[in-house]
Amino acid sequence: MQFGDVIGQDHIKQKLIEEVNEGRIPHALLLCGNEGVGKLPLAIAYAQYICCTNKQSTDSCGTCPSCIKFKKLIHPDLHFMFPIVKNAKAKKEICDDYISDWRHFLEKMPYMSINNWLNELQAENSQAIIYARESDEIIRKLSLKSSEGGHKVSIIWLPERMHVVCANKLLKLLEEPPQKTIFILVSENPEMILPTILSRTQRLNIPRIEESCIANTLQTKYAIASADAQNIAHTANGSFVKALDAIHLNEEKRLFFDLFVSLMRLSYQRKIKEMKIWSESVAAMGREKQKNMLDYCQQMIRENFIFNLKQKDLTYLTIDEENFAKRFSPFVNEKNVIGIMNELSQAQRDIEQNVNAKMVFFDFSLKMIVLLKQ
Structure with missing residues (x-):
């Protein structure tokens, strides 16, 4: 992947290119930013530029042997670490066991979310992590000499x-x-990384992608009409992952929207029996999907609060979400918005700590009865 394949982020690209050309390549670079802003594509493009044997002023050449291998993600000095789900039956316990799936998926969808990857893995109820054994693998790989006499790059997603x-x-x-070894860490929640690791990295914050860049990409690559592309780009709020979700049928987001609407209505109507059934249905989903749903609920509360303040330009809602917000947003106001967000955050922490999901979601739904009346 070249810098030219990365959507927008011209200032970041120029900064990375200058570092290489001026010999200021950090041994550990931390790319931070929201989901969908292009951190992983930037990391790969940066690694390709470092290893390119015929660098141009604005990009890697794309034609040297190194670039050709990078295009297929098979360069021997490029190593990946990423969250996986152990599969003892298939004897898949480290990242290399999934490397073929990873390369294929990354070529197909360089702008992806953890949820996209979990669906590819068919993770179901399992939570993906980078397991302890992976450290031994990366130590083994990096202890070897560079296959092509240049830098060795380890990208940790x-x-x-x-x-x-x-x-x-x-x-x-x-x-x-090790000598001429570069680590590129790609993070969405750097505050969850060990402070001792953070202190040894050079941090680079990746901003949201400009709306115009997203709109142009949607028009040229996906043949979306100009007006629709502009609307999708605004709704995406700087995330190309969200833009892709908007143009493709996203069954999971539709499920989250339906569950959110259902809970708000049941809580307002105080239908305790139905709320218990709702909680059980959500509890039957995998932990990762439950956390994603809680993320979505927090986003919807935020958007409805802003919508209720008549600040439409600051809201990022799809057509269906906006139609619902017209009726629901008055119930999200300055008296209860902090309380609702706190309860959602607490529910998310409980799910992460493997608290019984039925109890977590039923408890939250009961609290919503009180909060929506404020």
């Missing part, structure tokens, strides 16, 4: 999902990295 044992061993590598 979502390091906040590393097992603590893996994180501590990575810390030792960051303290004394």
Whole structure:
């Protein structure tokens, strides 16, 4: 992947290119930003530029042997670490066991979310992490000499999902990295990474993609009409993942929307029996999907609160969500919005700590009865 394949982010691209050309390549770079802003594509493009044998002023050449291997993600000095789900039956326990699936999926969808990857893995109820054993694998790989005499690059996608044992061993590598070895960490929640690792990285915050860049890409690559592309780009709020969700049938987001609408109505009507059934249906979903749904609920509360303040330009709602907000938003106001968000955050923490999901969601739904009346 070249910098030219990355949507927008011209300032970030230029900064990374200058670092390479001026010999200021950090041994550990941390790319931080929201989902869908292009952190992973930037990391791969940066690694390709570093290893390119015929660098141009604005991009890698794309034609040298190194670039050709990068295009297929098979360069011997490019290593990936990413969250996986152990599959003892298939004997898949480390990232390399999934590397073919990873390469294929990344070529097809370079702008992806963790949820996209979990669906590809068919994770179901399992939570994906970077397991402790992975640290031994990366130590083994990086202890070898570069296959092509240049830099060795290890891209770690979502390091906040590393097992603590893996994180501590990575810390030792960051303290004394092998010669000409570069780590690129790609994170959406850097506050969840060990502080000792953060202190040894050079942090670069990746901003949201400009609406015009998203709209242009939708028009040229997906043949979306100009007006529709502009509307989708605004709704995406700087995330190309959300833009793709808007143009493709997203069954999961539709499910979350239906569940959110159902809960709000049941809570307002105080239908306790139906709320219990609702809680049980959500509890039957996998933990990752439950956390994603709670994320979606927080987003919807935020958007409805802003919508209720008559600040439509600051809201990012689809047509169906906006139609619902016209009726629901008056119930989200300055008296209860903080309380609702706090309860959603608490529910998310409980789910992450494996508290009984039926209890968590039923408890939250009961609290919504009181909060919606405020």
